[in-house]
Amino acid sequence: MTVTSPPATGILAARAASLDAADPLAPLRSRYLLPEDCVYLDGNSLGALPAAVPAALQDVVQRQWGTDLIRSWNTNDWWQAPLRVGDALGRLIGAAPGRTVAGDSTSVQLHNALTAAARLRPDRRLLVTDPAHFPTDLYAADSVARLHGLEVRLVPARALPAFLDEHGERVAVCSYGPVDYRTGELHDMAGLTQAVQAVGALALWDLCHAAGALPVALDDLGVDLAVGCGYKYLSGGPGAPAFLYVAERHQSSYDPALTGWNGHARPFDMRGSYTPADGMGRARIGTPAVLSLLTLEAALTAFDGVDMHAVRTKNQSLTGFFIDCVDALLDEREFECVTPRDPERRGAQVALRHDDAHSLIEALAERGVIGDMRAPNLLRFGFNSLYVSHRDALTAVRTLRDVVAQGAHRRERMRHTAAAT
Numbered sequence: 329m330t331v332t333s334p335p336a337t338g339i340l341a342a343r344a345a346s347l348d349a350a351d352p353l354a355p356l357r358s359r360y361l362l363p364e365d366c367v368y369l370d371g372n373s374l375g376a377l378p379a380a381v382p383a384a385l386q387d388v389v390q391r392q393w394g395t396d397l398i399r400s401w402n403t404n405d406w407w408q409a410p411l412r413v414g415d416a417l418g419r420l421i422g423a424a425p426g427r428t429v430a431g432d433s434t435s436v437q438l439h440n441a442l443t444a445a446a447r448l449r450p451d452r453r454l455l456v457t458d459p460a461h462f463p464t465d466l467y468a469a470d471s472v473a474r475l476h477g478l479e480v481r482l483v484p485a486r487a488l489p490a491f492l493d494e495h496g497e498r499v500a501v502c503s504y505g506p507v508d509y510r511t512g513e514l515h516d517m518a519g520l521t522q523a524v525q526a527v528g529a530l531a532l533w534d535l536c537h538a539a540g541a542l543p544v545a546l547d548d549l550g551v552d553l554a555v556g557c558g559y560k561y562l563s564g565g566p567g568a569p570a571f572l573y574v575a576e577r578h579q580s581s582y583d584p585a586l587t588g589w590n591g592h593a594r595p596f597d598m599r600g601s602y603t604p605a606d607g608m609g610r611a612r613i614g615t616p617a618v619l620s621l622l623t624l625e626a627a628l629t630a631f632d633g634v635d636m637h638a639v640r641t642k643n644q645s646l647t648g649f650f651i652d653c654v655d656a657l658l659d660e661r662e663f664e665c666v667t668p669r670d671p672e673r674r675g676a677q678v679a680l681r682h683d684d685a686h687s688l689i690e691a692l693a694e695r696g697v698i699g700d701m702r703a704p705n706l707l708r709f710g711f712n713s714l715y716v717s718h719r720d721a722l723t724a725v726r727t728l729r730d731v732v733a734q735g736a737h738r739r740e741r742m743r744h745t746a747a748a749t
């Protein structure tokens with residue numbers, strides 16, 4: 329069955345072509361290895377493979393590990409990799425050198441950051457976080473609260489200032505993300521950080537959906553603590569090391585839950601008692617995952633010379649154009665855009681609500697358009713400015729329209745129902 333194109337498609341195609349032609353970041357797509365016929369809108373979950381990675385990883389494995397063997401801790405500087413890669417990440421999140429460490433997972437770093445925050449504010453009993461936060465962030469908050477005798481309060485970001493007005497002096501730490509991982513809503517990181525600190529509490533930000541997508545200014549905003557992952561917009565690969573930022577003023581009292589010999593002031597003395605290293609070195613834990621760290625390091629070179637403000641301008645354009653395509657080509661009674669239409673109030677993703685989200689995403693993937701879904705009914709599309717084009721955005725919406733017109737998602741759903749019974 330063929331689906332006729334309404335004239336709107338031609339107008340949108342012309343607009344996509346002119347937006348892409350004027351896009352200063354368009355050449356960056358060659359820094360990634362993407363299949364020809366794939367529209368990849370899931371880089372907010374697993375970033376695409378940077379072209380620099382395969383050769384770098386091969387060198388790490390064959391030469392550094394295979395030939396140089398254990399000497400590589402010195403000759404290839406494996407030992408400093410957590411802090412060196414941390415500094416490379418720091419450049420993308422507004423952190424001066426010596427304030428960011430790379431390693432472990434976001435979940436692990438959250439436990440450490442929350443514990444450190446609780447210990448920095450021992451007289452305050454409230455740990456405040458977002459009820460819409462990513463599950464790991466909520467689980468870590470709950471566990472750290474139980475370990476340290478805190479009470480968790482779930483307060484939506486927009487209600488936080490009023491909550492702080494009333495209970496501020498009892499709050500130890502506020503743990504939030506700048507971008508809602510489901511709806512893509514962007515919170516006012518500067519304003520909230522200020523409100524949190526005005527009452528003497530600590531601001532902990534989870535940058536998983538911000539690092540590599542937005543110009544983050546941790547030092548300038550005076551953020552206390554931050555964490556984030558390396559495998560979403562940063563494209564460090566599946567399970568890439570996460571990162572932790574500690575403001576310089578807190579480093580000498582940074583006291584995390586998980587300590588290890590790599591964070592010791594004199595690790596090779598093999599002492600039986602723990603003396604933390606000076607500075608960010610104390611945020612190291614155990615032996616780092618060198619293969620993953622050096623993969624992430626190579627991946628980050630895709631951002632060399634890239635202005636994060638240009639990245640932001642482009643993803644606002646991509647998401648705006650995508651929403652325009654949705655408005656023009658999809659039935660608004662079927663698809664509800666849950667992402668704010670104001671470009672200043674959304675991150676680099678768009679979410680659409682539809683009852684058949686699951687089968688629609690599968691039908692799209694069969695046609696080379698990769699997004700993802702979040703239960704129960706959100707289709708989620710991420711826009712990495714370094715490798716997604718306006719044409720990709722239009723292709724995705726046209727394909728979605730075709731899938732609906734052909735009823736392909738209903739057949740998909742029936743197949744699943746049949747398979748399940």
Ligand SMILES: *Cc1c(COP(=O)(O)O)cnc(C)c1O
Binds near residue numbers: 434461464465537
């Ligand atoms: C993706 C994401 C995580 C993932 O944590 P992992 O430990 O890497 O699995 C945590 N928090 C937020 C806000 C995320 O978006």
